[in-house]
Every structure is written in structure tokens, then in C-alpha cells.
Amino acid sequence: MARMKFLCDTERCIECNGCVTACNNENNVPWGINRRHVVTLGDGRRGEKSVSVACMHCTDAPCAAVCPVDCFYTTEDGIVLHDKDLCIGCGYCFYACPFGAPQYPQQEAFGVRGKMDKCTFCAGGPLPDNSKEEFLKYGRNRIAEGKLPLCAEMCATKALLAGDGTVVSEIYRKRVMKRGGRPDALGWQTAYPAEK
Amino acid sequence: MRKTFFGALCLLILAGCYGPVDIAYHEPARYMGSMDPLLAKERSPEQQELLLQRFNKGQTDR
Structure with missing residues (x-):
């Protein structure tokens, strides 16, 4: 049995936000909610990393x-x-989650929030697979269709991987062995020339 | 007579303090919602194979 996991290769992520857009579009996510975020550390400085x-x-x-x-x-x-x-x-789940994953759509005025919404790994919820009700409440159920999360499938640099944790970690291990600690992003040396 | 009356009254009051001892403790993370039909589908090896094929097709390095 597979153990589904996400992995974001920070050496490859170029902060294009394609994953965020793909997720919002595929799952018809309510306005004001992003199930996925791209976080950049040291933005604008040499060696910045996005995840x-x-x-x-x-x-x-x-x-x-x-x-x-x-x-x-x-x-x-x-x-x-x-x-x-x-x-x-x-x-409560928002406070417990170390990744800030749970989101709450604004339901009424004065900040009254609705039911929690979060990434479902494109697997919907406890309603009949690919039904209209499931789509409206949880988004698309791609797993039931034999597909994987669209955010990872759309990732242009293949920074974001989603699938069986064993296969994902094997790919990442090979990448690390190949690049030997050097940045993997295309044009990195042009954008950030080595300091003299 | 008066002592007996107060004794009986005290016993009656104490009897009123009795409560059921089998307390229903909250068991965290025990799902209470409806069943997801996806769970049964996930068990099939065909579905697992399909997902693995999909991964190899779209997410492995070029």
C-alpha cells in the first residue's frame, strides 16, 4: 500500500505559483482561500529559497x-x-497545524468564518466519488480517477512531487546525488553571480 | 426521634449526590463522520498500479 506524500525540492522551485493557481482552478476553491502557498525565504537576496x-x-x-x-x-x-x-x-486545527494548512472561508460579514477547507491531495471527501456534491464541498477527486494532485502534475520544474513516498524519496535522493549540493535551478549563476 | 430524622435526612441528601461512575471519555481522532467510498477503491491493486503509472508518466525527471 502506497503512502502518499508531497515533496517540494527547494533547489528547483522558482516561485511561479503555478501550483497555487492549478489547485484553485481545479478544486473551485472559494474566494480568499489558498489551499497551497509558496513561501520564499530570503526573498530577493542571493540564495533565496522557495517552498x-x-x-x-x-x-x-x-x-x-x-x-x-x-x-x-x-x-x-x-x-x-x-x-x-x-x-x-x-x-483548533488551524492552531495545531504546523504548516498553516487549514483555511476558513469568510461566510458572513464581521469575519464570521465557515467550515474548514484544506488540501485534500485531490481526493475529495466522504461523499460519492466525483459527484457534484463532492466537487462543490471538497473539490475534484482526481485520486478516484487514477490521477495525482494537479499542483504536482502542473509543476513546470518538477520541484513539487506528489505520490508514493518511497518513489518520491528515491527521485529526490537521485537528484541530490547528481547535483552534489550545487543549486539546480536553470540560470541560477546568471541571476546570482558568485560573490568575489 | 430528632436524631433519627436528621440521620435519615443526611442519608437522603447523600444519596442525591450519587452519579453514574462510567464516564464516557472523549477518544481523540476517532472519526465520527460518514464513510468515504474512496477507501474501498484504494484497496484494489489495480488502483494502486494506476496511480504509480500516472506518477512515472508525469512526475519522474526528464
């Missing part, structure tokens, strides 16, 4: 541990999903 972050589908998910209504479940592939019919939008 695409969303729900990391933790093995021992802290969001599930703190949820007062127990709306989280983990599939056999290790994908952490939740039931929006149970969610009360309390925000």
Missing part, C-alpha cells in the same frame, strides 16, 4: 488529534481528509 506548502498529510496528524468533533480521517494511502458536515469551524 510550496499545503497540507502535508501527516502520519500522526495534529489536526485530527485536537478536533473536538472528530471530523478527520486518514485513508489507507495516508491522505488526511475531513467531513465538512461535521466540522464546526472552531479553528
